[in-house]
Amino acid sequence: NAGVTQTPKFRVLKTGQSMTLLCAQDMNHEYMYWYRQDPGMGLRLIHYSVGEGTTAKGEVPDGYNVSRLKKQNFLLGLESAAPSQTSVYFCASERSWRGTYEQYFGPGTRLTVT
Amino acid sequence: GDSVTQMEGPVTLSEEAFLTINCTYTATGYPSLFWYVQYPGEGLQLLLKATKADDKGSNKGFEATYRKETTSFHLEKGSVQVSDSAVYFCALSATTTSGTYKYIFGTGTRLKVLA
Numbered sequence: 001n002a003g004v005t006q007t008p009k010f011r012v013l014k015t016g017q018s019m020t021l022l023c024a025q026d027m028n029h030e031y032m033y034w035y036r037q038d039p040g041m042g043l044r045l046i047h048y049s050v051g052e053g054t055t056a057k058g059e060v061p062d063g064y065n066v067s068r069l070k071k072q073n074f075l076l077g078l079e080s081a082a083p084s085q086t087s088v089y090f091c092a093s094e095r096s097w098r099g100t101y102e103q104y105f106g107p108g109t110r111l112t113v114t
Numbered sequence: 115g116d117s118v119t120q121m122e123g124p125v126t127l128s129e130e131a132f133l134t135i136n137c138t139y140t141a142t143g144y145p146s147l148f149w150y151v152q153y154p155g156e157g158l159q160l161l162l163k164a165t166k167a168d169d170k171g172s173n174k175g176f177e178a179t180y181r182k183e184t185t186s187f188h189l190e191k192g193s194v195q196v197s198d199s200a201v202y203f204c205a206l207s208a209t210t211t212s213g214t215y216k217y218i219f220g221t222g223t224r225l226k227v228l229a
Contacts, residue, residue, distance in 0.1 A: 004157070033217075040221065041221065042203065042219050042220060042221035042222050043158075043203070043219045045217075090157050090158070092157075092158075094217075098165075099146075099165065100146040100163060100165050100207065101146070101207045101217065102148075102160050102163065103150075103158070103160070103217065104160075105150075105157030105158040105159065106157050107155075107156055107157050108155075108156070108157050
């Protein structure tokens, strides 16, 4: 049981390049999330998904796209990277347990855009 | 709207000192409250939770009590260790009257424990 995994762990992009971050979970959770973490700003929600084939915008969706073709995978895409997207990206899946919701996080992807 | 406010860090303590990290929230309805911990280079991990007023969550020597009257969920530990050095996030989950669901994190409080 690997939990939530993210690939890659590190990436450096030039402005204008594109990339896809992959998140996978083996806990059969319906809900999945993408966050970015920046110094002094905590976690900000980019996009989320409430089930296979669904996606929705979070707090800071501009410049990102997502897809949830399979329940276990949630992909985050950057079509044209900008320096403002330099951040640490975390994926999370969520368990509903006795009326509460607990989130499980991946180890993060550190992205630098030059 | 709903929000979570944490005390600003960093908090620096000596080993075996008493820890308090303050967290207050605003929310309509009856949110569930959480503390998450993030160790260096890792993702967040659930530390403890409470689902209703007066509930006390506890784990690994940490405790927090859901206080509806003061809308607070302060994290405490009686004797911290160097290994507790991390960033601590307070969070809430709530369902609005219209049925939408949200999960809100505070900005995090960095704790540094010195030997």
